[in-house]
Amino acid sequence: MDIGLLSVSMNVYSTKRLAEEAEKLGHYIELIDHTKCSVKLGLGRPEIYLGEENVTNEFDAIIPRIGAKVTRHGAAIVKQFEMNGIFSTARSLGITRARNKVRTLQIMARKGIPIPETLFSINPDNIEEQINLLGGPPVIIKLQEGTQGLGVILAESKKSAKSIIDTFYKMNTSILIQKYIEESNGEDIRIFVVGHKVVAAMKRRSALGEFRSNVHRGGDTEAVKPTAKEQYIALNAVKYLGLGVAGVDLIRSKKGPLLIEVNASPGLQGIEAATGVNIAREVILFVQKNGGRRK
Structure with missing residues (x-):
């Protein structure tokens, strides 16, 4: 079986391990840097290019390893493989x-x-009421698209929670607030x-x-x-x-x-x-x- 491994580098532990096990099981596996992929739309069937190479029909399956910074582009590349009938370990919609x-x-x-009690809002005028809806501090403040613990903050007092939430709202950053499960x-x-x-x-x-x-x-x-x-x-x-x-x-x-x-x-x-x-x-x-x- 020919497998496309969508990742930016073979030096990443997870990517390397997947490649090792695929080869042990007798499969051909190739690194596809999705950040360097393009989709050509127009006349005829849409095609996926890695640089100048047409990889639309090169694989029997793909394994997406899409980083947070390129979620939309990565998911769009996965979607194009899906539309060509190629099995993916994660659907593009699931990734997003x-x-x-x-x-x-x-x-x-x-x-x-x-799930924990969770609140999301973009209203900077009733931050205190938002905190009270979760039973008061401490609360967890999270970026909506953070990974690996980045963008996760524990606010132990109402004053610090209001300050952090207000800052994120002013930066037009999407967050959610969760009840802290002590x-x-x-x-x-x-x-x-x-x-x-x-x-x-x-x-x-x-x-x-x-x-x-x-x-x-x-x-x-x-x-x-x-x-x-x-x-x-x-x-x-x-x-x-x-x-x-x-x-x-x-x-x-x-x-x-x-x-x-x-x-x-x-x-x-x-x-x-x-x-x-x-x-x-x-x-x-x-x-x-x-x-x-x-x-």
Whole structure:
């Protein structure tokens, strides 16, 4: 099988691991830098070019690894492959939905998936009322399209929350505000879903003096077995967003597990190291099972 791996560099751990496992399973895999791809529209069938090379029909499947800064362009390239009947481990619509935290949480709320109390607004005139709607401080303030813990701020007092929120509104930056779940104690659960199964899960703990548990923020990790409800939430969240491969982040609260985010391009390094699971192989096996069937 010929697989296109949409990523900016083969030096990235996750990209390298996927390429290694594809080759071990006897597949041809090629790096496609989606930032250098163009789509030609007009007469005849739309075509995808990597530089001057027409790659429209070169692959039986693609694995998108789309970075936050180029979400729209990357998703558009994925969409064009989809329109040519090529299997993708993540639908273009799923990628854009997952990147926008508000859109993700709106879908989850509509489908009955438990989430933290969340508020989003663009009104700078009633910030105090917005904070009160969440029960007062402390609150978590998040950029709607932040990744790896970037753009996530804990405001411990009403004064600091109002100052931060007001600044973001004046910068015309899209944010959301969430109730701080104190009992989560700086921990969350990352559940890795491939197809219709949970293949690995890890608990992440925040570093000393840090409330964000992301590995990129220095958090510790360990393998964990998610509960039946946590697995149910993760599997359904991925299905509702239209993703085949995803990382689902949950926190444990007094009311049970709450979904906080879904990542359409989850990193492999931290979770493979913590769990010992060959997740890259699981992804390639998923592609092997589903790729090559033109729609």
